[in-house]
Structure formats: C-alpha cells, structure tokens
Amino acid sequence: MTHVRVPAQLEAYIDVLGIDLGIEFLLKFGGSYVHLSENPQGRSEVAALIGPEKTTALARRIRSGSFRVHTGxxxxxxxxxxxxxxxxxxxxxxxxxxxxxxxxxxxxxxxxxxxx
Missing domain, CATH: 1.10.10 (Arc Repressor Mutant, subunit A)
Known part of the structure; x- marks a missing residue:
C-alpha cells in the first residue's frame, strides 16, 4: 500500500488512534462537536468507539473539552x-x-x- 501523507490537522487523530481507527473516528464524528475528557465516563460516544484509554490519550494530545472534529x-x-x-x-x-x-x-x- 502506498503511504498517504496525513494533513497536519489530522495528525493527532491518526498518531493516537492509528490509521484504521482514526478514519473510523473521523467518519463517525467528523463535522460534529465532540467532548473529550481525560476521565471519560460510561456515556461517552467517543469512549464507546475508541475506548477510555485512547480517549484519554486523545484528550491529552488535542485538548480536553468540546470542539468540532475535522471531516478529513x-x-x-x-x-x-x-x-x-x-x-x-x-x-x-x-x-x-x-x-x-x-x-x-x-x-x-x-x-x-x-x-x-
């Protein structure tokens, strides 16, 4: 497979989640607001998709709080x-x-x- 350069605005997602899960995350949440927490709760849609450990890692890499996800x-x-x-x-x-x-x-x- 040919390597595809990851745009700067998507690097954090792909670095933390890997290419396949990162793309799944972008397809599910891209264009909408999400809330990331370093202590995700059981009702988090993000944690349900990527797991609590990766949710925490993503919150630490990007930031905690609510923001709009790029569609990518x-x-x-x-x-x-x-x-x-x-x-x-x-x-x-x-x-x-x-x-x-x-x-x-x-x-x-x-x-x-x-x-x-």
Whole structure:
C-alpha cells in the first residue's frame, strides 16, 4: 500500500488512534462537536468507539473539552484510493459525488507560482 501523507490537522487523530481507527473516528464524528475528557465516563460516544484509554490519550494530545472534529474526507479518499478502492466506491462511502472524489484525488497543479 502506498503511504498517504496525513494533513497536519489530522495528525493527532491518526498518531493516537492509528490509521484504521482514526478514519473510523473521523467518519463517525467528523463535522460534529465532540467532548473529550481525560476521565471519560460510561456515556461517552467517543469512549464507546475508541475506548477510555485512547480517549484519554486523545484528550491529552488535542485538548480536553468540546470542539468540532475535522471531516478529513480528502485525506480519507486518498487513503482509500491507495488501498485500491474505485472512485465510485469512495464516493458512496463518503457520501459525496464522484466528481468531488476526482477533484480530491487530482495531483497538485505544479504550474501554480509560489507567493514567496
């Protein structure tokens, strides 16, 4: 499998949870608010998915409290492509159009001039 670069805003999730659980976390909570605690309680949806130990580790890495989770869909699309998924399969899984997936998977335009 080809390595896909993890964007900076998603590094903490992937570092703490690993790639597979990190993606599952982003798919479940991305775009919504979550509450992370260093002492998760039994009613925590986050702890139910990733376990209390990883919830504590994530709270220590990111911060305790409530915040909106990034969706991470462009990264997830690139990861699924590296695993051999088709554009249509990615689009269905991420609930976006095939056009959106193709745009996410396009290589960067090297003709863009640097501003610096």
């Amino acid at each position: 869909k462009p990264f997830i699309a690139r990861h699924f492509r590296a695993k051999g998924w088709t554009t249509n399969a990615i689009a269905r899984h991420l609930h976006v159009s095939d056009v959106t997936v193709r745009n996410w998977l396009k290589p960067p335009d090297d003709r863009q001039l640097s501003l610096l």
